[in-house]
Amino acid sequence: LARAPPAIQPGPAWLNKGERCKLCDKEVEKDCGGVICRRIRANATAGGCGTGTCWKCMKRAARDDLGTVRTSRQEFESLGPTAWWMHERC
Numbered sequence: 333l334a335r336a337p338p339a340i341q342p343g344p345a346w347l348n349k350g351e352r353c354k355l356c357d358k359e360v361e362k363d364c365g366g367v368i369c370r371r372i373r374a375n376a377t378a379g380g381c382g383t384g385t386c387w388k389c390m391k392r393a394a395r396d397d398l399g400t401v402r403t404s405r406q407e408f409e410s411l412g413p414t415a416w417w418m419h420e421r422c
Contacts, residue, residue, distance in 0.1 A: 340372060340376065340377075340378050342372070342413075343413045343415075344367075344408065344411070344412075344413065344414075344415035344416065345367060345368035345369075345370040345380075345416065345417075346363065346364045346365075346366070346367060346368070347360050347364075347365050347366030347367055347368055347384035347385065347386060348360065348363045348364065348365065349361065349362050349363050349365065351365075351366075351384055352384065353366060353384055353385055353386035353388075353389055354383035354384055354385060355385060355386075355389040355393050355397055355398065356386065356388070356389050358386065360384075360386055364405065364409075365386055365387065366384055366385050366386035366387050366389070366390065367384070367385060367390070367403065367408055367417045368380070368382060368383065368384045368385075368417075369381045369382060369383050369384075369385070369417065369418045369419050369422055370382060370416060370417075370418065371416040371417075371418050372416070379418065379422065380416075380418040380419070380422045381418075381419065381422050385398065387404070387405055390402055390403065390404070391404075398419065399419050399420040399421060400420060401417070401418070401419065401420045403417045
C-alpha cells in the first residue's frame with residue numbers, strides 16, 4: 333500500500349535542535365538554529381526542496397552553494413507565522 337505524504341506543518345519552517353544543515357552537515361544545537369527551504373502555497377501544498385540551512389551557513393556560504401537569496405534570524409522572526417524562505421533555484 334502506498335503511504336500518504338507527511339502532513340505539512342503550518343507556520344515558519346525552522347531548523348530545530350537535532351536537525352542537520354545540508355551545507356555543513358552539522359547538527360543544530362538549539363531550536364530555531366536555521367531555516368528550511370519551504371513555502372506553503374495558497375492551495376496548501378508546499379514548495380521548496382525541504383533542506384535545512386543553519387544561520388552560520390546562511391551568512392557565510394558561497395553564492396554557488398546557497399545562492400543570493402538570504403535571510404537572517406531577526407528578519408525571519410519578524411515575519412511571524414507566515415515567514416518562509418527558499419533557495420532561488422527552488
